Amino acid sequence: MTQTPKLAWKGVTKRFGDRAVLDGLDLSVAPGRSLVIIGGSGQGKSVTIKTALGLMRPEGGQIELDGENIVGLPESKRRKLFSRIGVLFQGAALFDSLSIWENVAFRLLNADGVPRKQARERAIDALEQVRLDPAVADRFPSELSGGMQKRAGLARAVVAQPEILFFDEPTTGLDPITAAAINQLISDQVRRLGSTAVSITHDLASAQTIGDEIAMLHGGKIVWRGPAADLHVTDNPYVRQFVEGRPDGPIAHAV
Template identity: 90%
Template sequence: MTDVTPKLAWKGVTKRFDGRAVLDGLDLSVAPGKSLVIIGGSGQGKSVTIKTAMGLMRPEAGKIELDGKNVVGLSENARRKLFSRIGVLFQGAALFDSLTIWENVAFRLLNADGVGRSEAKARAVEALDQVRLAPSVADRFPSELSGGMQKRAGLARAIVAQPEILFFDEPTTGLDPITAAAINQLISDQVRRLGSTAVSITHDLASAQTIGDEIAMLHDGKIIWRGPAADLHTTDNPYVRQFVEGRAEGPIAHAV
């Protein structure tokens, strides 16, 4: 049986800040069409992991491969092409206040892909419908929407170009439990509809289990556990057990 080439892989990736290795020889991969969620405490390198994959940070060592090809150190033109294959839902949605919702959703279509405004708006409205926002929302501004609606608009922007890879950065931060559950389900539905590969980072364990096929725990710059989402609450890994149970005492506390 032939091994499937990972859609995305970090191989021996090291990234330092002020001499401290935030990523310390990180090895991690995601198969095509699968959803991986990275969990871990604050400051353990979750955001840095996805920023290196997006080309926003360059590691000091190691490779980051997309479809088996190293993307570290790409030229500006090649990096732009890489971005065209990626969709991102940022923490807090990160909408532009001065743009209407449809202009936010269609931002890449308008500014990078050269799509005309009429077609771009139609595609934006279609994407809004996919996240259960009415067409009437399209001409409103972010300040007129609730936090949950802004998050849905951010999700619409992430999926509008039907990307191969989706990144989700703390997708439920600041949302109440009911709204968070709705966003989690929308994310899960859209990843499956598009057949995209997804990488998410979150502190929300309910979110992790809804979004992820697999969950990996990052600690001290390395993956210390990985398994099916269903195993999160049954593994005997002491780091995972402490994190899931929210205990102050344990190997994580001792390592700080």
């Protein structure tokens, strides 16, 4: 019996003017698996995630969650859907005017109606899960380093124990040691929760740490997909050029 994917893009198209950023995209991820999408700048990686989150509506195709098409859902059903999803945004995207624990508990307080005392307790527990001392709970984002802010953003993503996690360039702007620590934390949290994860990144070390599988997006389509361990051994010309950082190959480079 074939397993229903947790999340699937089926023939998804998304255009900006005359340019098809997603051109009949077919992609799926099984329950409990971690899929990383790689590809050059402007190839549609962020758009892929935004269509799944309902932040952008595709012109064609279906996006299915547990086999149900979620494109064009009414607002009430979208809100219910979002309660099953956690997101770590690029740059952490913390609210400057809120304390760290209020940032982490933002959804608990504002969407789930969790009382402040209970929300704070859950936020502190989530902070400890990403190896942040509870003492940071009452600080503000400006008082934390970039790596600590990213950890707080990860705590916010996992605090409600979501079924699906999205990670948008999780190591951008971090030094290699901090990036490696964030990658390991992401991997640990995905395994702890048993969540399905979809990540986008330019960082190949990150891709291989947090991904069970890697898919390469180019020209609005998936041009290669395979186990993370195969990234450096596949002879796919798109992957080889991307991994080796060569200007010559099937990927045209922008100047």
